[in-house]
Amino acid sequence: MSRNQVELEAKLFKGFADQSRLLILSTILGQPKTVSEIVDETKLSQPNTSAHLACLLECGLIRNEKKGREVFYEVSGKEVVGMLQQAQKVLKKHSKEIYECTNY
Amino acid sequence: MSRNQVELEAKLFKGFADQSRLLILSTILGQPKTVSEIVDETKLSQPNTSAHLACLLECGLIRNEKKGREVFYEVSGKEVVGMLQQAQKVLKKHSKEIYECTNY
DNA sequence: CAAACATATAACTATGTAGTAATATGTTTG
């Protein structure tokens, strides 16, 4: 695999490799939500939430739609959902090791 | 989704969220390789390679087998391969955005 | 058994990025 491919792939995984972003993603899985709703449900601060949303948006993992002064965010497609589902499959097998893993 | 679940999931994704580790994983996809072979093919330093292998091993994403003074590493199962394949699917759709993404 | 080899570990540095506090931008409403 080419270095460029690997670099892109690493960037993609980094999008998912953060508790706050995963929390946000799980919150908007299925139904679009406004920033305020996401803030309420995740208990993340508003600026922090906005920053993570911007991050996910720029990578194309989510999309948004402005309605008046509110902005609705949703997961951008089934490929992204597929990633999260595949992660669950890995966790089903390896949650113990990952739980005990001290590297990060 | 519970905080614990999210924490585990983030740890899992962090395992994949690094160029060097992805490079190593792509190198041993299919056939087991020794550390030396991995070092040769990836051009990573030997200590760096060992550290990443230890990291992937502890998380259960790869496994190893010692044969004399050599240690062979291989991807631990089809769930892990599935993650990498699913990542390719996402990249097929979003490589442009991810390429242009400046967050990391 | 000493030397060469294969891998792992330790200590350290540098960098990337998550979080916060403060503020800016844009939108609705009374």
Next chain:
DNA sequence: CAAACATATTACTACATAGTTATATGTTTG
């Protein structure tokens, strides 16, 4: 149109972790 509201941005700090150099551990072989 001023005040309240919803979201985004900026500047900053703190921490996690990738990489390097040096060294340790364990294994084969002459």
